[in-house]
Amino acid sequence: MEKDSRAELFAHLIKTSREGWNSLSRRQRQVLGAFLLIDGVAKTLALTDLARAKKRKVRGPKWVWAPLITFVDVVGWASYFAAGKKR
Template sequence: MEKLIQYLPYLIPILVVQLLLMIVALVDLARREKTRGPKWVWALIILFGELLGPIVYFIFGRVDEN
């Protein structure tokens, strides 16, 4: 437990970034009409993909709306 408290100053910013990425990715997913694949699959990837899930969505899931 003592080691966890020791690493807490490093873990909190990572957790905040992860939470922000998830929120931004989910909002973007909800607003887009088209994605590469079903939206429910992307939602699962974003939610359960930890830090990489939202990044994978932003790279591969979004479709240009031109």
């Protein structure tokens, strides 16, 4: 992909995101913002806990959990706390 086409794609994504955000009502923006805040805090807590946990306290390898928590939104960190962490 050429540099110009990447820049155009990025500009298009920004424009589309901005249009989507502007189409939301104030209440929808508040709910989305709260959800994103909760998701960010929970991911941070899960990744911090994973980094500090000993291998024997985690079900499965840590290198599998880290990208799962990071990239799979709510399901990633929720599954880590529900099933990945041994009690």
